[in-house]
Amino acid sequence: MSEFIKQDDRVLLLFEDDTTFIVQVQDNILGTHKGVVELKNLIGKAYGDRAETKNGEPFLILRPRLVDEIFKMKRKTQIVYPKDMGYILMMLDIKEGDVVIDAGVGSGAMCAAIARMIGPDGKVFAYERREDFKKIAEANIAKWGFSERVVFKLKDIKDGFDEKANAIFLDVPDPWNYIPHCHKSLLGSGNIAIVCPTTNQVQLVLKELHGHAFVDIEVWESLLRQYKPVPDRLRPFDRMVAHTAFMVFARKVNDFKEG
The missing domain is CATH 3.10.330.20 (Vcp-like ATPase; Chain A, domain 2)
Structure with missing residues (x-):
């Protein structure tokens, strides 16, 4: 560099x-x-x-920085906030060389964060059913230099995924409907992260995860408070970025018996 x-x-x-x-x-x-x-x-x-x-x-x-690019990028969709991105990346345990499915790519912010983590030997398969969103995401990914690491697919995920993956990030309006597809595509012990804006969506997701072969199920939200960087008057800003989304995490196992 x-x-x-x-x-x-x-x-x-x-x-x-x-x-x-x-x-x-x-x-x-x-x-x-x-x-x-x-x-x-x-x-x-x-x-x-x-x-x-x-x-x-x-x-x-x-x-x-990537965070600067994300806040200034062209977009038509709500983005995953950087405060959530970092925790999602850690919980998905994404490493260099991994294969990751990004379902519901939107404007490409989370896709870019994943692409940077997987390195030149990894691959992100980015699914998006709306062509206008896909075009915006492709332009953003190209602008940030990650095109070689991302394969975009204009496809409705109701028919499942085409790849086996180390991790799946799911950001769609009805994620509970695709939990079986995610289980089928994840490698053993693979990680899934699901973003939901409301509690009733989380409840539906949890029922599906508990009904399939997923363990280590967790639900989180992140609250971020910024402080004014004045040494003699250190105090929080009057406003903070509080709730942005619920994050649901789980790990796939190959054999599962309830109870």
Whole structure:
């Protein structure tokens, strides 16, 4: 990874009022509330350098994190929040070289997080039944450089999955209907994560998981509180990101007897 900015690199511009822009460095201009930025003039500068708009307004040049890209990406669907993503990735135990099914890919945020975890030798099979969502997700994944790791499928998962997988992430309106398909496609001891916005959906999912060969069933939510980074007046922000979704986790076993 180069320390210096090159043509076609994606950069994050951070202004003193905390406004940010993510752009691709090419021979064009970016209009901002602080003046015009000649993007070609960024080539050769180091990440972390300071530069100025044509109006003399300063900004920092940073390397965009995936979380920055996710919050600024084009989307038509609600995304899995980064505060939930990290826990989901850990509970799915995704490693380099794994095969993962992402069912209900939406705008591709979670798909990108999974693709980064599996490395160049892994593969994500991303299922989406709506072509407009699939096109947006494909564009986002390509923009972030993960296209070689993701296979998109325009398919309704009511007919099941085509692959065997180490892990499955399920983010669809009626996940309880697809628990048998998930069990069939998961390898032994494979992990499943299901995102549900409401408690009645969680109840239906739990009934299906308990009725099939899944163990280690857990239900979680994450609450994240940010603090104001002022040393002499350290206190929480007045608002916090509280409930965003329920996360249901389980592991597949090959033989199952209730009770």
